[in-house]
Amino acid sequence: MRWHRVLTEACGELLSQVFDHGRVLDHVVAAAFQAQRKWGKRDRSFVAETVWEVVRWRRALAFVAGSEDPRALLAAHWIGREGECPPDWRWQRGGTEEMIARRAALADQPRAIRESVPDWLDERGFSEMGPSWDRELAALNGRAPVFLRVNTLLADRAAVLDWLRQEKVAARPVDGLPDAVVLEGLLPKRLVGDGRIEIQDAGSQAIVPLLDLEPGMRVIDACAGAGGKTLHLAAAMAGQGEIVALDVAGRKLDELRRRARGAHVRHLSTEKWDAGTLRKFRGWADRVLIDAPCSGLGTLRRQPDLKWRLTEPGLEKTRRTQRKLLDHYPELLRPGGKWVYATCSVLPSENRGQIDALLERDPRWQVEDERIVSPAETGWDGFYAARLSGAAR
Structure with missing residues (x-):
């Protein structure tokens, strides 16, 4: 293989930003491409593929390299893929033969090392999902x-x-x-x-149909973000009715409005959440979508850096937020309305576990339908959604 020093050094710099400074992978790569406009299609492909795969397999590569230094991880990646490194590449310890031997021993290592996840996450996934965790984890380490x-x-x-x-x-x-x-x-x-x-993603596209929409309805997307599902709602309603997109982040709503113009969506309004939002829209909607904040574990194929940024305390904080949303956001419904709770997680504690806990707290709700999207079974991102109906408060 012909090595280009500018590109190999760039890979090391980008990995340092992700691992040492906690920056988001796709933002780092996008910024690099913006700054290096002279890079051609092949150059960009080399950098993106290299950095993504090293982030994905960080822990396994650290075992092979005997080091967590980004340069050592890159060496382990290139030796495993190409059988060699750039001739002037230097890393902290070990050599090609040692890495080849350690790669052969990788299959005998614990699952958390083989599948490259933190110990706490591997323990949590297996405790909640049992043997299916192996299949889902392997699928989530594939390319999307x-x-x-x-x-x-x-x-x-x-x-x-x-x-x-x-x-x-x-x-x-x-x-x-x-x-x-x-x-x-x-x-x-x-x-x-x-x-x-x-x-x-196809898994994301499976959520909106569960809302059982009809043209002319009033619909609230309560955690709209940049609006992927909001735009899907608009298309599902054939451009008829009213959609209100809500989010705590104004910049995301700005992006949603831009995307809505390009998609020719006219029956949409956006509002930033504040203290009076629940009061303002109480009893207004025929349908409510609660696309809740979650661990995002169902999307690891697309954002493998997430598993290194996620922490167990952070996950518990997210679960408390989910509970709060479930206790209050259905108040947006009119009597007889229906709502969908959705996450892009594969963990039952964020999914059906939250719904079951809600039903214990408030038995007036009942589950009409639910959808579990398994990456292992579908090849899509992992998602969960449940549609509920009952007497709005």
Whole structure:
């Protein structure tokens, strides 16, 4: 392999930002690409793939390298992939033969090392999920395909697939999701902002159908963020009715408004949460989506750095937030309305466990339907959603 020193050194610098300074992986890589406009497609692919895989396999590579230094991790990655390192690459300890021997011994190490997760997370996952944790963890260490959602306000799936073929983009429909497309190649940058498509994982696309929507309804997306599911709500309602997107972060709502304009969504308003939000919208909505803050463990394929930033106290704090949302956000419903609680986690304690605890606290609610999206079974990101109905308070 031909090595380019500028690129290999850049990989080490980006890993240091992620591991030593706790920066978010995709933000770090995006900033590097913005700064290095002379890098070509192959250069960017090398840097992104290298950094993503080293972050994903950090702990396993640390065992192979005998060190957690980013340069040693890169050496272990390149030796495992290419059989060699850049000729002038220097790391703290060990050599090629030693790393090859330690890689052979990796299969005999505990699961947390083999599958590259913190001990506490491995213990938590197995305690909650039993043997299925092995399958889900292995799936979450795979590479994520790119899924698109067809914006049915502007096109149907057949038309979008035809358009992608004309653009020489290989894609196919996703079974079980009427608006979903999975790419079998790359999506040219010039097509990313086209309003006919949104980049959205298939697991995420499984949530909105559970709301049992009808055109003309009033709907609240109570934790809208940048609005991937909000835009899906708008398309599912055929552009009819009212949608209110709420979030505590104003900058995310700014991004949502920008995306909504590109998607030709007109029946949407946004509001930042404040002390009077519950009072203002109490009893207003036919449907409420609570896409709750969560560990995000179902999305590890796309953001492997998350497992190194997540802590056990942080997870417990998130669970307390989920409980608070479940106790109060259904107040937004009118009598006879329905709501969906959703997370992008695979942990039962964040999912059905929270719903069961709510039903004990408030038996007026009942579960009508639920969806568990298993990465191991579907190849999608991991999600959970439950639809509930009952007497609003």
